[in-house]
Amino acid sequence: MESLVPLLALVGVGYFIYRLIQKTKGMHAAKVALYVDFAEKNQLSHFETKELHVRLNHMSGTIEGLKIQIFEQLEASGKNRQIHTTFRIVHDVDLANFNLFKKTRAGKLGKKMGVKYVDLNNPQFDENYMLRSEDENILQFFNSQFQNDLIENRDNYFGECANKDKFFVYVFRGALLKPEHFEQFEKMISVFIRKYKA
Numbered sequence: 001m002e003s004l005v006p007l008l009a010l011v012g013v014g015y016f017i018y019r020l021i022q023k024t025k026g027m028h029a030a031k032v033a034l035y036v037d038f039a040e041k042n043q044l045s046h047f048e049t050k051e052l053h054v055r056l057n058h059m060s061g062t063i064e065g066l067k068i069q070i071f072e073q074l075e076a077s078g079k080n081r082q083i084h085t086t087f088r089i090v091h092d093v094d095l096a097n098f099n100l101f102k103k104t105r106a107g108k109l110g111k112k113m114g115v116k117y118v119d120l121n122n123p124q125f126d127e128n129y130m131l132r133s134e135d136e137n138i139l140q141f142f143n144s145q146f147q148n149d150l151i152e153n154r155d156n157y158f159g160e161c162a163n164k165d166k167f168f169v170y171v172f173r174g175a176l177l178k179p180e181h182f183e184q185f186e187k188m189i190s191v192f193i194r195k196y197k198a
Contacts (some may be wrong), residue, residue, distance in 0.1 A: 083175040098133035156184040
């Protein structure tokens with residue numbers, strides 16, 4: 001009877017691992033279905049790649065005449081691995097280079113320590129976002145309509161965005177795992193598409 005206890009414990013651990021693997025496979029299949037639906041809805045191509053045993057989704061194509069890429073990136077540091085979703089517009093217009101962050105305690109501390117942010121003279125915008133740029137044309141790019149669109153979507157903005165030369169990038173911090181994540185992501189990329197299309 002005593003020899004059965006370790007055997008039962010081993011069977012229990014094995015069953016737990018099996019269930020965990022099945023749950024992970026189910027979650028991944030659900031996530032891929034969301035990506036495929038999004039790609040079909042927006043007439044984008046979809047494919048998967050594998051990095052460090054993690055399958056990552058990629059989409060590309062055009063939306064409203066803009067060349068678009070959407071892809072998952074794995075950020076790995078030691079045992080910590082995190083997936084982020086990146087939206088990229090490839091454009092051929094010289095636009096202001098900038099970085100836009102959601103206002104955080106760390107950002108406020110950086111400002112107190114001398115990090116320079118652009119003041120757009122819009123208290124609502126400055127309450128929610130922190131803009132860095134050395135470009136003289138930044139105020140033209142961040143016109144009142146774009147500022148208002150960002151203010152209206154502040155609850156959908158998870159991450160940061162930047163324009164560097166011919167690339168605009170918005171990084172959604174985390175993977176798009178649920179329909180509500182895709183809704184938030186789609187609302188934000190709609191703001192950026194409107195801006196870059198104009």
